[in-house]
Amino acid sequence: MANRMEQRFETNQSKMTHADSRGRFYRRPVMLLLLAGLTACAAQTGQAPARPAAGATAAQPGAAPAVPAVPDQDFDTWLRAFKTEALAKGIARRTLDGAFAGVTPNPRVVELDRRQPEGRITFSRYYENTVPPRIERGRRMLAENAEVLSRVAGTYGVPSRVVVALWGVETSFGVNQGKFSIVRSLATLAYEGRRAEFFRGELLNALTIMDQEGFSSEKMVGSWAGAMGQCQFMPSSYLKWAVDFDGDGHRDIWATRADVFASAANYLKQNGWVPGEGWGRRVAIPANLPRGLTGLETRKTLAEWQALGVRLPGGADLPAAEMTASLINPGDEGNHWLVYENFRVIMRWNRSTYFAMSVLSLADEIGR
Secondary structure, eight states, rough: HHHHHHHHHHHHHHHHHHHHHOOOOOOOOOTTTTSTTTTTTHHHHTTOBBBTTTTTOOOOOOOOOOOOOOOOHHHHHHHHHHHHHHTTTTTOOOHHHHHHHTTTOOOOHHHHHOOOOOOOOOOHHHHHHHHHHHHHHHHHHHHTTHHHHOOOOHHHHHHHHHHHHHHHHHTTTTOOOOOOOOOHHHHHHHHSSSHHHHHHHHHHHHHOOOOOOOOOTTTTTTTTTTTBBTTTBBBBHHHHHHHOOOSSSOOOTTTTTTHHHHHHHHHHHHHOOOOOOOOOEEEOOOOOTTTOOOOOOOEEHHHHHTTTTOOOTSSSOOOOOOOEEEEEEGGGGGGEEEOOHHHHHHHHHOOOOOHHHHHHHHHHHHHO
């Protein structure tokens, strides 16, 4: 896999010589069904990893899961108290009555919340399960939605190929949004989940969305942990960044592609996307590179990396560009990249380097 991936990067580089001279180019898994999702809502909300995307069941290895909560009251008693709180926070009674009609805890959500991660997966396997299967469809989606994507790019400064790649990795271009009731799932997790207070807040946010947008609970579907729509926003992320791009009065990230694309692009813009700047490049490192320099916590200028002996594959000098970069080695598999600020922006969406590398690599392939 490594050789095939390197060939893709090198081919892209050879087609972008002018951009590379300025240090600016975009290099870019269905998200692998066993990985990455648990970190995505975390990045969007500033919380610790909490949810998978619609099709995911486990996360990239991280901290051990929190101990499941043990409810000290029955669900109906808990729900009555929650409704009282929601009313006090301004949620309309009609919204509460509609949202919670017949709602009971979902045992499947409890099972998924308590499931242990299934162990490490290599970056090579993650990449191969994520990027190659989406390239051709990604190109079709880019062409099919070119007009609206162009308007989104003009408004938010995020390249169309990046938006399409993010859409593709999150929900396979809108196909795998999840079929769980968001209200039921969040109520279950707020009642007896590992992070009850976090999900209690997200449940209140979901009810706020229903109030503001007039959406029914049937409309509000997504992953078991509350991520919604084709861009898998948690309710708090929706309230901050969802956009009504088609002007119909609703921020519909379930069925309206214009809103999906604009919402994703708005998130990236508001989280620091740098228009016109690339995300990173594959590099070769010297055998005597000091230990401890690999990781996003270390930032150096390209000139400083050059002085340390870091070069482009084949030995050419790094571009003479005024940019800072971090050296990463995804999965400790021997390949190294210098990554820029836009890579960090994708990691604010999902704190997995596997996810960010795959999204951005897919964007490069889609744009070829």
